[in-house]
Amino acid sequence: MKTIGYQEVREKLLAGEEIAIVDLREEHIFAQNHPLFASNISLSRLEIEIYNRIPRLDTPIVIYDDGDGRVERAYTKLREYCYSNIAVLDGGVAAWQRDGGELFIDVNSASKAFGEFVEHHKGTPSLSAEELKAKIDAQENIVILDARRFDEYQTMSIPTGMSVPGAELVLRAPSLIKDENTQIIVNCAGRTRSIIGTQSLINANLPHEIFALRNGTIGWTLAGQPLEHGQQRSFSDLDTQIDEQVKQNAAQLAKRAGVKQINFIDLQNLQAQQDKTTYIFDVRTEQEYEAGHLPASRWVAGGQLVQETDHYAAVRGARIVLVDDQLVRAYMTGSWLAQMNWNVYVLADDFAQVLVETGGWKPATPQIDVDLFISPDELQQLSTTQNIVIWDFTTAANYKKGHIPHAQWVLKADVSKLIQQPAFTSLDAIVVTCGSSLLAQYAVPEIKTQLKSGQKVYILKGGNAAWAQAGLPLSQELELLSEEIDRYKRPYEGTDISKKAMQAYLDWEFGLVNQLKNDGTHGFFVI
Incomplete structure (x- = not known):
């Protein structure tokens, strides 16, 4: 097996070359230490992840583990699945750090670090939990928009808040305000999605006072204030009127960030270039995607794509094409991905002619000969x-x-x-x-x-x-043959997280800007 060292990987990242850094460990272990742009594709889930996250078979792939034999097993499988350019990270994460590389904890670290980078450079305005609680109690003219996934919102939410996941904010907010004096407050569970959501509305020039809820539901909980549970309030229950001025603002913003607009023929030309990876992401709602989408596109809500970029696009240096028949969500998502140093395109064409495939997204998986x-x-x-x-x-x-x-x-x-x-x-x-x-x-x-x-x-x-x-019985009696390390429990999800863990998570996020400086490979910028 060919090996590659930290310095060579760093040079490829700085040069903008395509490279996929793959951590083969289970997610809980991955979350303890990894390079900034590593993608966690565990050996346990390799077959259902690899073709979708690394679609080009001659992509330069760097794999590593904890010296527990996963590298050898994955190397054999990747060769079997026709990947041809595989190298092993010499010495793993220990050598990465020894040779000067920065290691990050948690998951989706690059996206979270980018959120902190944005707030640091843009001074994104925010309110404390106590300040927002006073506004709610006084029944001030405010709307609270929750930028997380709907299932996260249902688990716990700020009182009176409404679910408006990330990329929907700029498209939906003009239809959700009461009048021109309404203040808009954006929240998530921690920091990233509220910062990006708030700054999205500001960047799109909505004529309102706009604030992030500082530290999200974590900050709210640490302030000793009660959350709501099981709420159903959603933008999808209300009519949206497209604000043409906001749409123009979003288009101009994307252009300033370096996003390119292409038609369907242009897209086909990109796809035909076999020496480059082209991801196609549909950033509308899942219901819209299922009703009609572009063949070969993958659905992922735009806000989650910014929040979890590594989970969908494992090849750093690749191209990303965004699809949204209203364009606003693609423009806004694209503006952020471009600032994260991705090469981004927005598809603009006769969508009635190209969004022709129906049903849900189906992952590409290797062929297997099984019959019993x-x-x-x-x-x-x-x-x-x-x-x-x-x-x-x-x-x-x-x-x-x-x-x-x-x-x-x-x-x-x-x-x-x-x-x-x-x-x-x-x-x-x-x-x-x-x-x-x-x-x-x-x-x-x-x-x-x-x-x-x-x-x-x-x-x-x-x-x-x-x-x-089939109506057959289910059991909850547990018999675990493996250690429960397949998923890292996020300190901002669920209702059973200790306050100490919540505070530690916030402290880590506050330090991400300095970690980015130490790493030096990110290429992030803000407009």
């Missing part, structure tokens, strides 16, 4: 007649919500060591499943290498979803 499927009813019968185990490869969080009785939760990366344990030598069969069995099927080849004569491995057709749809 079993239905939920057959599984129920098999479990009473044979000695079997059921391995569930869904997320730990989904497993805990309810699973097939007696199913054991497993990380796919752990299959090779688990299947060698003596307890499995006497089995008649192993049944694998996950939400849909899409991921679970990729565990089959590794399991087959250790099967004894007569043993079989089955895939539950349709996965856990099919089991539930």
Whole structure:
């Protein structure tokens, strides 16, 4: 396996060359230390992530782990999936830091650091939790717009707040205000999305006083103030009138940031250039996407694309094309991505002629030769007649919500060591499943290498979803064969986070601007 050192990776980042830095560890481990532009594609989820996040097969890819054998296994798989330009980060993150590289904690660190960079350079106005509470109590002329995903908003929200996810803000806000004197307050759970959301409205020249809720729901909680739960208020319940002046402002803003506007033929020409990666993201609502979208485009709400860029575009130096038939969301999303030093385009064409594919986004996955499927009813019968185990490869969080009785939760990366344990030598069969069995099927080849004569491995057709749809019972009795490290628990989500953890998270965010200076590879700017 070819190796590559920190200095060479740094030079490629500074030169704007395409490069994908892939952390193969589970997300909880990734969140403890990683380079700024590393993307977490764990070995456990490699097959359902890799083609979508690194679509060009000769992209320069740098992989690393903690010296636990993931690199060797991933290298073999990537070659099998036709990736041709793979190198191993020499010495991993320890050598990265030793040789002068900066390491970041948490997830989506580049996007969060960018948010702090924006506030530092633009002086984004904000209100404290106490100041906002006083305005609410006095029934002042304000609207509170929550820039997070709707499910996050439902979990906990600021009293009277309405869900208006990031990229929707500039498009929807003019229809949500009471009059020209209305103050607009934008919040999220922590800092990034409220800073970007507030600055979006300011940059688009909305003629109102606009503030971020300082430190979001974390700041609100630390101030000892109660949150609402289970709220349903959403922009989608109200009519939106397109403000043409705001649309023009957004277009001018995107142009100033360096965003280019292209038509469908231009896009086809970009796609035909096989030496460059071109991502196509539809930044409208999921409902709009499903009703009609561009073939080969992936849906991701624009605000989340800015917040979680690494989760969708793993190739630094690639091109990003944005689709929105109203254009405003694409302009605003593009303006931020361009300032994050991405090469960004907005599609502008006769959308009725090009948004022709319907339904949800379907991930691209490697071909696999598997044939032993079993239905939920057959599984129920098999479990009473044979000695079997059921391995569930869904997320730990989904497993805990309810699973097939007696199913054991497993990380796919752990299959090779688990299947060698003596307890499995006497089995008649192993049944694998996950939400849909899409991921679970990729565990089959590794399991087959250790099967004894007569043993079989089955895939539950349709996965856990099919089991539930068949009306079969679910269990919450836990049997975890792997450590729960598949997901990092964000200090700004849920209602059971300690105040100490919340404050530590804020303190970390405050230090990100200095970390960016130390790193020196980001290329961020503000307009």
